[in-house]
Amino acid sequence: MPSGRMPAPRLLAFSDLHVGFPENRKIVEQLRPESAADWLLVAGDVAERFADIEWALRVLSERFATVVWAPGNHELWTHPRDKVQLRGGERYAGLVRLCRSLGVLTPEDPYPVWDGAGGPATVAPLFVLYDYTFRPPGTSDKAQGLAAAYAAGVVCSDELLLHPDPYPSREDWCRARVELTRRRLEAREPALPVVLVNHFPLVREPTRVLRYPEFAQWCGTERTADWHVRFNAVAVVYGHLHIPRTTWHDGVRFEEVSLGYPREWQARRRGPLGPRQILPAPVTQVTRG
Numbered sequence: 001m002p003s004g005r006m007p008a009p010r011l012l013a014f015s016d017l018h019v020g021f022p023e024n025r026k027i028v029e030q031l032r033p034e035s036a037a038d039w040l041l042v043a044g045d046v047a048e049r050f051a052d053i054e055w056a057l058r059v060l061s062e063r064f065a066t067v068v069w070a071p072g073n074h075e076l077w078t079h080p081r082d083k084v085q086l087r088g089g090e091r092y093a094g095l096v097r098l099c100r101s102l103g104v105l106t107p108e109d110p111y112p113v114w115d116g117a118g119g120p121a122t123v124a125p126l127f128v129l130y131d132y133t134f135r136p137p138g139t140s141d142k143a144q145g146l147a148a149a150y151a152a153g154v155v156c157s158d159e160l161l162l163h164p165d166p167y168p169s170r171e172d173w174c175r176a177r178v179e180l181t182r183r184r185l186e187a188r189e190p191a192l193p194v195v196l197v198n199h200f201p202l203v204r205e206p207t208r209v210l211r212y213p214e215f216a217q218w219c220g221t222e223r224t225a226d227w228h229v230r231f232n233a234v235a236v237v238y239g240h241l242h243i244p245r246t247t248w249h250d251g252v253r254f255e256e257v258s259l260g261y262p263r264e265w266q267a268r269r270r271g272p273l274g275p276r277q278i279l280p281a282p283v284t285q286v287t288r289g
Contacts, residue, residue, distance in 0.1 A: 007034040009065070009116040011123070012275035015043035015199065015239025016072070016258035019056045023262040027272055028056050033064050039114065040064040040275060041123065042104075043239045043257060044072025044199030050084040054098055061102045066112065068105045070125040071095060072199040072240065073218070077161035088165030088173070092127070107181070111188055114195070118279030121234050122188050126198040128178050128224060131171035134204050134216040142171070142217075149214040156218040178223045185231050193234040195278060201238045202227050203249050206256060210241065228252040235278050244273050253281065 012033075019025040033040070040060055046069075047053045053075055061067045075095055078087045086094045099106045107127040114121050135145040149155050158170070167173040188194065196202065200220040207216040219240060228236050228249060235253045242260035246253060257276045259265060265272040 008280075009035045009037035009039070010277050011039050011041070011114050011116060011118065011195070011279040012064075013041040013043060013197070013237045013255060013257040013278050014259065014275040015237075016045040016242060016260050017042070017047070017056055018045060018074070018259065018261060019047045019052050020049065021262050023266075024259060025052075025056075027259065027274075028059060031060070031063070031274070037065045037116070039066040039068065039116075039123075041125070041195070041197045041237055041257075041278065042067060042069045043197055043237050044070050045074040045239060045258075046072070048074045048077050048079045049082040050094070050098070053095070054102070057099060057102050057104050061104050066105065067103075068112065068123055068125050068197060069099055070107055070197045070199055071127050073156070073158050073162055077157070078163055079161060087163040088167070090165070091163075111184075111194075113189075113192065114279060116279065118234075118281055120192055121279060122192045122194040124185060124188065124194050124196050124231075126181055126196060128181055128198060128200070128221060129170060129174035130200055130218055131174040131221045131223070132217045133222040134207055134219050136214045136217065145214070145217045149217065152212065152214045154212040154214040156215065158218055174221055175223070178221065182227075185227070188231075190232075193232050195235050195237065196227065196231065196233050197237045198224075199238065200240050201254070201256070202236055203254075205249060206238075206241060206243070206247060206254065209243060228254075235281070237276075237278060244276070 046056045096106045107125045111124045132142040136148045139145045164170045164173045202224040239258040242258045
């Protein structure tokens with residue numbers, strides 16, 4: 001880089017920070033943008049407890065020009081050791097209020113537009129949950145899928161800690177969120193491409209590599225399977241799987257951007273991965289392969 005030239009702003013994305021772990025907290029403490037105009041998309045699972053979520057989002061919002069957050073399942077937990085015991089929809093509303101107090105954008109706010117390199121593009125943070133439609137092989141409904149998971153000993157903690165109140169079930173909450181989000185995406189500026197940001201993958205294909213296929217039923221909904229095409233996505237950002245990688249679906253770039261648990265990133269030769277660049281698209285990611 002020539003002397004004196006400032007780095008160009010980038011649209012970056014990170015997820016599954018899990019700052020309740022000291023090792024991960026240190027990574028967030030040390031995280032700095034290259035440009036004062038960099039944006040950061042945070043695709044959920046910052047932490048389980050309100051105090052940790054607030055700490056991390058405050059740190060990030062003070063460093064990045066814009067921070068956009070989409071909730072993960074861990075933020076929605078009502079953890080017994082959390083001083084904030086809000087449940088379900090009230091907990092999500094409390095998280096939105098927290099974000100707004102920090103200047104962090106949420107799925108309930110007007111979608112911002114990235115005007116930097118690779119743009120303009122609408123940035124759409126989503127909250128659509130899951131509905132048990134990513135069922136394990138050989139199962140035909142939720143009951144069979146859950147039975148297979150319990151038999152395999154692979155059961156998401158959501159079953160104990162993520163409450164759907166006031167909805168009767170998590171899949172009912174998911175259906176309501178999908179409908180609300182679909183209407184918002186249809187009402188956006190249609191001339192602009194969109195960066196979709198969700199904690200869970202919008203298509204099932206990324207879950208095919210899970211070591212335990214029974215876990216896929218807590219990873220998304222088939223109701224969003226065509227959104228990357230229908231809404232003209234230039235990129236889709238997600239986390240949750242703790243398998244950071246780039247894949248392509250119908251010619252659209254999908255970025256899994258998770259940090260993950262210390263035991264996971266410590267096992268990698270490269271160590272922990274930092275935020276992924278979404279726009280401008282890195283040269284190696286402009287075309288498939």
